[in-house]
Amino acid sequence: MRSAKSVLISVGTYVLAAVFAAPVLWVAIASLSTNSLLARTPIPIGLNFVNYVSAWIDAQIGVFVFNSLLVSISTAVIMTVLATMAAYAVAKTRLRFRRIFLGILSIGLVAPIFTYIVWLLNAIATQGLLNNRLALILVSSIVFIAVPLLLLMAFFRDVPGELLDAARVDGASEWGVFWRIAVPLARPAIVTSLIFGFVWTWNDLFLPAVFLQNPTLYTIPQGIISLRANAYTADYVRTFAAAMISTVPMILLYRELARRAGSAITGGALKG
Amino acid sequence: MEGSARLHWRADSSHEGRRRRLSIPSSVFGLLLVLPATVLTIIVIVVPLLSTVFVSFSGPRGDQITFPDLGAFVFAFQTPGLWQAVANGLVWAVIAVAVAPTVALVSAALVEDGPVPGKALLRFLFFCPYLLSLAVAGVIFSKFYDPSYGLVNQLLGAVGLPSNTQWLGDPSLALGAAIVVFLWHETPFCFLVLSAAIRQVDRELYEAARLDGAGGVRIFFSVTIPVVRGILGVLAGVMFITGMIAFPVIFALTAPAVGAPSHATEILPTLIFSQGIQGGNTPTAAALSVILLALFGVLLGGVALVRRRFTRA
Structure with missing residues (x-):
């Protein structure tokens, strides 16, 4: 009796999981199919790895991957460096007006990008910074900074002040206290910030779409959307192959994402 | 030490x-x-x-x-589709809050606490949609929704149902079709967070509940839910905010006619985009931005008030 119930629960759970996984698995299958097969059958099984070659070279996904890696890694690093410094300053130094600084730095939590994009774009355009990747990287670093900042602050708050004071008494400079004691203790939060900074920018469409209008600079979501935009020359299987390529970093980071997702969204406000 | x-x-x-x-x-x-x-x-x-x-x-x-x-506000309030955009954003946000964390919580509890084999595999299956970005998920579903070659109509045809529905072309269906993409993509994110949270719960709590004779459903309501309540609240907030401004889905499904058909998938960000960025109409777009900001302020302020009430009581 009990085991019959268990079987039923298991089947139900797998059916539910299939609802979420099936479209991705189908895209994986279709990415190896042909367009004519796709039009004829719902299960287009094939082994045409040429779609991946065509996506990588003809559809320039290789270029987009390179662009995305450049933008995402730079953004993750710059955002994390800025956030680590600011979080330590607010949490552990005798900074004055810290509430004001914290308010400015976490403004992104209440003002989504769409509320200031028009003017930001104006400013970027008048400075001649459209199609400038460094500008995009700096803007992205700031737009995504609020949650990692809160997470790092939560970590620095847990560092006992006596530990830092002991180092000061022993003659360590303020920089030494920060760099050699506080930063190593906040390492889990720093790694989380790097990983999520990378993932957020890897997946971000809006900022690149607004700032990078030159197709040779497109990031991968932009590139895949541009494949879709030519509806009349639509090469479905190639688009699916491109989509599968875009998942590779996410697959590689899956374990870390699963482990760190909780603290990444709550900014360390809730443990667990 | x-x-x-x-x-x-x-x-x-x-x-x-x-x-x-x-x-x-x-x-x-x-x-x-x-x-x-x-x-x-x-x-x-x-x-x-x-x-x-x-x-x-x-x-x-x-x-x-x-x-x-x-x-500028006079013009903004005359922008075609404004009220639809506000309503769509709110509908989207409410559905996102109601569905994504709930489905994710039930799934996570089944996987982590249920008598189910293959937990690691299940976790990955539930995570699958999140491998794609929201924008790429939109592109994929725009293919699924294609009226003549799309998978959705193919499957409907295979079981003998009407197979010529214009999922994205019919104004009465387009918003729902877009929200489905969003839910499909964001529920796995909630799952990721909740399954990690449940795994960190002290196993002894469950053992104690089981020794007291509590069944799976009872444990779900009296152990799991109280433990993850804080996380659920944060997720609800995240879903509300991202649901109000789910621009990438709409962009991927409807570009270059963002918000089509006839404003059925319009939200404030798509209006700001088409007025300010595509149309170069800065003052109107600025007024629309302020409307969005005010809406956010009112809603977030309201939530904060309610929460203060609750925590004080």
């Missing part, structure tokens, strides 16, 4: 002899550390935000000296 002692020793030895020259007050050091991020935030967010608010009150062309001039 051992680790901190070692660090302590390193800090001590490496700065021996330089302590005088490098000593600056903690407050100055803090200022130096906080300034780069602060200055950039002021340039990237604060100034554009204030400028947007200022321009929105500077008349229909954004150049009126008699401040405040509400001309």
Whole structure:
């Protein structure tokens, strides 16, 4: 009796999981199919790895991957460096007006990008910074900074002040206290910030779409959307192959994402 | 403890002899550390935000000296599809809050606490949609929804149902079709967070409940839910905010006619995009931005008030 119930629960759970996984698995299958097969059958099984070659070279996904890696890694690093410094300053130094600084730095939590994009774009355009990747990287670093900042602050708050004071008494400079004691203790939060900074920018469409209008600079979501935009020359299987390529970093980071997702969204406000 | 002692020793030895020259007050050091991020935030967010608010009150062309001039708002409120955009955003957000965390919580509880084999595999299956970005998920589903070649109509045809539905072309269906993409993509994110949270619950809690004779459903309501309540609240907030501004889905499904058909998938960000970025109509877009900001302010303020009520009671 009990085991019959268990079987039923298991089947139900797998059916539910299939609802979420099936479209991705189908895209994986279709990415190896042909367009004519796709039009004829719902299960287009094939082994045409040429779609991946065509996506990588003809559809320039290789270029987009390179662009995305450049933008995402730079953004993750710059955002994390800025956030680590600011979080330590607010949490552990005798900074004055810290509430004001914290308010400015976490403004992104209440003002989504769409509320200031028009003017930001104006400013970027008048400075001649459209199609400038460094500008995009700096803007992205700031737009995504609020949650990692809160997470790092939560970590620095847990560092006992006596530990830092002991180092000061022993003659360590303020920089030494920060760099050699506080930063190593906040390492889990720093790694989380790097990983999520990378993932957020890897997946971000809006900022690149607004700032990078030159197709040779497109990031991968932009590139895949541009494949879709030519509806009349639509090469479905190639688009699916491109989509599968875009998942590779996410697959590689899956374990870390699963482990760190909780603290990444709550900014360390809730443990667990 | 051992680790901190070692660090302590390193800090001590490496700065021996330089302590005088490098000593600056903690407050100055803090200022130096906080300034780069602060200055950039002021340039990237604060100034554009204030400028947007200022321009929105500077008349229909954004150049009126008699401040405040509400001309831009007059135009903004006449923007075709404005009310639909506001309503769509709210509907989207409410559905996102109601569905994504709930489905994710039930799934996570089944996987983590249920008598189910293959937990690692199940976790990955539930995570699958999140491998794609929201925008790429939109592109994939735009193919699924294609009226003549799309998978959805193919499957409907295979079981003998009407197979010529214009999922994205029919104004009465397009919003629902777009929200489905969003839910499909965001529920796995909630799952990821909740399954990690459930796994961190002390197993002894479950054992104790089981010894007291509690069944799976009882444990779900009286152990799992109380433990993850805080996380659920955060997820609900995240889903509400991302649901209100789910631009990438709509962009991927409807570009270049963002918000089509006939404003059925319009939300405030798509209006800001088509007015301000595609159309170059800065004052109207600025006024729309302020409307979005005000909506956010009211809703977030309301949530904060309600929460304070609850925590005090």
